Amino acid sequence: MKTIKLGLVTILAAVGMISCSSDGDDSPKNDVNPLAEFNLIANIEANGHSLELYSEGKTGFTTGYNELFVRIKNNADDTYYTNPEITWLPVMHMMSMNHSCPISELSISDDYDTVATGYIVFQMPGNTDEFWDITFTYEVEGQEFSVxxxxxxxxPSDGKQAVSSFMGSDDVRYVLAMVEPTDPKVAVNDIKAMLFKMESMMSFPIVENYSVALDPRMPSMGNHSSPNNEDLTYDAVTKAYNGKLSLTMTGYWKLNLKLLNSTGEVLKGEDITDENEASSLYFELEF
Structure with missing residues (x-):
């Protein structure tokens, strides 16, 4: 994730603008946009405000892991609220039911106090008859609003699988999403994933202290694997599963996976053998 910081030049420029303004000019100034290099993927106008949603690398909402940045603008004077309290709830409206998906809380960025950050993991796309919406509830200047x-x-435009929703052998439904690598290289890459369970139709808490076995293969090259891979283990600080992914050449890779609980019981996925060329649990990469 890019660091959102105001550089020294920007600060000096802002000081210069203030010193050059007339004593009687106290009109609001537009904030320097800390997300100028990010993609604005939604602008929701309601209650006299604009909720701006940004992504670092995506141009829209896609299935899988979406890291998002949110700002709230006061449309009356084009200024942004500092330290807004924001909650969100995505809901998929299906023909027979409604359900949510894994999300984080929205927290204020360490680098800029008008920017809230968080993630949403969409486990399925919308279609002509079924759709997603997001409800934002937020408080600014002591008033609460909702939209x-x-x-x-x-x-994803490349058609590759980066999220899987499945029933484990323990009769629990899980959602496993790949977070990294977003820019894979011929090297030993860091691989990061997040694991959630469906507690209810609207609640998907993080699953801790499981593990994810990794066996990457190239189906077009005799289904060969690669050396120096490391299975994904849980990191209590990041609340994610981290491992090492060795990619020895460019092309299409199927990242065969097995999900194991804290006692080592396999909940989903299979070993790769001469008779079984792929696991039922996997991610895909092509680069």
Whole structure:
């Protein structure tokens, strides 16, 4: 994730603008946009405000892990609220039911107090009959507001699987999402994933202290694997599963996975053998 910081030049420029303004000019000034290099993927206007949603690398909402940055603008004077309290709830409206998905809390960025950050893991795309929306509830200047907006969630443009929703052998439904690598290279890459369980249709808490076995293969090259891979283990600080992914050449890779609980019982996925060329639990990469 890019660091959102105001540089020294920006600060000096801001000081210069203040010193050059007339004594009687106390009109609000536009904030320098700390997200100028990010993609604005939604602008929701309601209650005299604009909720701006940004992504670092994506141009829209896609299935899988979406890291998002949110700012709230006062449309009356084009200024942004500092330290807003924001909650969100995505809901998928299906033909027969409604459900949510894994999300984080929205927390204020360490680098800029008008920017809230968090993630959403969409486990399925919308279609012509079924759709996602997000409800934002937020408090600014002591007042609480709410707005619900329909959004378009699509499958990744490369068609590769980066999230899996499945029933484990313990009769629990899980969601496993790949977070990294976003820019894979011929090297030993860091691989990061997040694991959630469906506690209810609207609650998907993080699952701790499991493990994810990793066996990357190239189906077009005799299904060969690679050396120096490391299985994904839980990190209590990041609340994610981290490992090492060795990619020895460019092309299409299937990252075969097995999910194991804290006692080592396999809940989903299979070993790769001469008779079984792929696991039922996997991610995909092509670069």
């Amino acid at each position: 619900t907006e329909t959004i378009d969630v699509t499958a």
